[in-house]
Amino acid sequence: MPIIDKKSVLSGLKVRDAMRRIATHLHKQASINEAAKLLIKFRINSLLIVDANDEVIGVVSKTNIMGAYYAGIPIETPLEAIMMPSPVLCSPEDTLESALDLMRTHKVHRVFVTGDDPKQASGVLAYYDICGLLYRYCHRCERNVARPRASLSDSSMADALRVHEVMTPSVFFNRKDESIMTIMEGLEAGNVGAVLILSREGQPVGVVSKTDLLMAYKRGISPEDPAKSIMNSPVRSCDYDDPLVLVIREMVFADVQRLFIHRETPANIVGVLSLSDAARIRSGSCRACLSSRIEVLDGP
Structure with missing residues (x-):
């Protein structure tokens, strides 16, 4: 590269x-x-x-x-x-x-x-x-908000894109007592890679991804078993107003493909950000490089 x-x-x-x-x-x-x-x-x-x-x-x-x-x-x-x-x-x-x-x-x-x-x-x-390629581009840019604060101008901070400008403002969810089969139906219908799992009280308690389903398949777990038997917890999330470049960096280095987005409190999940979102909607993570963006319109 x-x-x-x-x-x-x-x-x-x-x-x-x-x-x-x-x-x-x-x-x-x-x-x-x-x-x-x-x-x-x-x-x-x-x-x-x-x-x-x-x-x-x-x-x-x-x-x-x-x-x-x-x-x-x-x-x-x-x-x-x-x-x-x-x-x-x-x-x-x-x-x-x-x-x-x-x-x-x-x-x-x-x-x-x-x-x-x-x-x-x-x-x-x-x-x-x-x-990952776009992150490398941003990482070398003098406007990168991940650089020490002393080297940044007010315009650099103003140019930075925020998570809410790129995230998908909808979240697919299921209750922890619903069956794994129901989870699979939701993933297929929504064409998404993971669903948020809620408690009976409506609080986010975990996530079930397609990888979790593959592991369940290999372990011989019945599709009739509840989602709570295979979910991962706690829910990984970031704030609605976090700079996009910082969140992308976290995802790239932690090798995760999505983070849920919360607003004001981690219990209030308002969206999801995937690396697919960042790649297909934006090139770079601030408005300073608009002239060199790869423009990709709506699509999976």
């Missing part, structure tokens, strides 16, 4: 500048259990499925495995039974704008990058990777 100085124009970057140069894959006869193990181990959201010639024939995501769990499909079932055909591919020489257009058009959160052989993949590009 290149060193970016403040004069860089982000729209001039290529896929190769942000991609991860590895694409995890399994053979089509490998089991759902093997795929779940890799997705959890490497903290990734999807992997490629290949045939006997190592040519890409499909893709399996956490969502596909969640669907298998919901449908009661045995976890040792071959991946070819649940894979999606024709993963979205791009070239390492494509621009980031074109890759983002592909992701938006196909309603996916990542694209796979071809190698010398167009039937094989040499890497992957996700919103997370783009957000």
Whole structure:
């Protein structure tokens, strides 16, 4: 990944500048259990499925495995039974704008990058990777609010984007006594990666993500069990008015893909911020670099 100085124009970057140069894959006869193990181990959201010639024939995501769990499909079932055909591919020489257009058009959160052989993949590009690249750009900027306060001007603080300007102002939630199956229905209907879990009194007490569901599937937990049996707690959140760059830094270094947003008190959750939000809606984290933003309109 290149060193970016403040004069860089982000729209001039290529896929190769942000991609991860590895694409995890399994053979089509490998089991759902093997795929779940890799997705959890490497903290990734999807992997490629290949045939006997190592040519890409499909893709399996956490969502596909969640669907298998919901449908009661045995976890040792071959991946070819649940894979999606024709993963979205791009070239390492494509621009980031074109890759983002592909992701938006196909309603996916990542694209796979071809190698010398167009039937094989040499890497992957996700919103997370783009957000990490944008964070590096902001980190080197003299207007970065993460720098020591003595070096900042009032205009720098005024330029800083706040979390509430980027967050998704809606939160999907379930009660802790509702079933895991109900959780999966909500995740699928809302096309989200995690739901907030509330107590009987309506207080946030935990989170259930697709990763938690994969782990439950592997452990043989019944989909009829309550959400509280698999939820993670406490709820990780940040303040509505926090500077975006500080929150992105926390997410990048803590290797988390989303934070819930509270206002005035941690019990008052008003939204959620994902690295996907930050990558697809903003390039950079303040108004100082508007002229070099990657503009991406509404889309998953």
